Amino acid sequence: MPRYSTRIDEMNQKEKAQLEERLLKFQGGICFLCEHEIKLEADETEIDHIVPIADGGPDEEGNWALLHSSCNSKKRAKNLNLAKVLMRWDSLREKGVVPLLVEIQDVSP
Numbered sequence: 439m440p441r442y443s444t445r446i447d448e449m450n451q452k453e454k455a456q457l458e459e460r461l462l463k464f465q466g467g468i469c470f471l472c473e474h475e476i477k478l479e480a481d482e483t484e485i486d487h488i489v490p491i492a493d494g495g496p497d498e499e500g501n502w503a504l505l506h507s508s509c510n511s512k513k514r515a516k517n518l519n520l521a522k523v524l525m526r527w528d529s530l531r532e533k534g535v536v537p538l539l540v541e542i543q544d545v546s547p
């Protein structure tokens with residue numbers, strides 16, 4: 439998987455810090471993926487494209503999301519919208535709220 443260079447790479451530290459604050463505010467203070475709080479001063483974070491550039495996503499702020507680095511590394515899809523749904527699903531399954539997929543498939547004709 440080639441690593442695309444993006445406009446974020448060209449930002450200096452101050453610009454990047456301001457961008458992180460804007461994204462976090464826009465996201466209501468939570469990680470785009472796990473939807474838990476992000477503390478910029480304490481947490482390791484990354485900015486990633488919601489729709490990957492490889493899939494035609496634009497390299498602009500509307501397509502950027504702030505995530506915990508740990509969430510970004512364990513995401514199960516490159517598209518962050520899909521990765522978020524999968525993460526929610528995993529979390530519900532861990533809590534036993536959602537039955538295993540195989541049980542759902544069993545009831546279909």
Ligand SMILES: [Zn+2]
Pocket residue numbers: 469470471472473474505506509
């Ligand atoms: Zn997270």
